[in-house]
Amino acid sequence: QVQLVESGGGLVQAGGSLRLSCAASGRTVLTRTMGWFRQAPGKEREFVASTNWSSSSTYYADSVKGRFTISSDNAKNMVYLQMNSLKPEDTAVYYCAAAGRLGVRRRENYNYWGQGTQVTVSS
Numbered sequence: 001q002v003q004l005v006e007s008g009g010g011l012v013q014a015g016g017s018l019r020l021s022c023a024a025s026g027r028t029v030l031t032r033t034m035g036w037f038r039q040a041p042g043k044e045r046e047f048v049a050s051t052n053w054s055s056s057s058t059y060y061a062d063s064v065k066g067r068f069t070i071s072s073d074n075a076k077n078m079v080y081l082q083m084n085s086l087k088p089e090d091t092a093v094y095y096c097a098a099a100g101r102l103g104v105r106r107r108e109n110y111n112y113w114g115q116g117t118q119v120t121v122s123s
Contacts, residue, residue: 009117
């Protein structure tokens with residue numbers, strides 16, 4: 001099994017920045033792609049960004065391109081999401097997730113999930 005623990009959420013004003021962290025432990029050798037998803041109240045959980053462990057292959061949702069950056073530290077089993085120029089519509093619970101396949105972005109392809117961290121952006 002793989003355990004994922006997110007941290008770094010909080011309250012920030014529009015235009016501000018936050019950095020989310022995800023610590024992976026357990027059988028991380030089972031994971032090939034690490035992703036971030038988010039879920040706002042009353043909405044479906046949606047893909048935000050993903051990366052492989054070398055950060056050589058990254059994908060972003062159109063809504064966050066140019067503002068968010070995903071990165072990973074394979075040696076530390078850590079994944080990060082740097083969020084800049086935050087908007088009120090970025091408000092959501094952000095989840096770290098791990099998949100056993102490369103390059104996947106669909107929620108159903110992710111096998112392991114963290115408990116989530118709240119990000120609130122005030123206008």
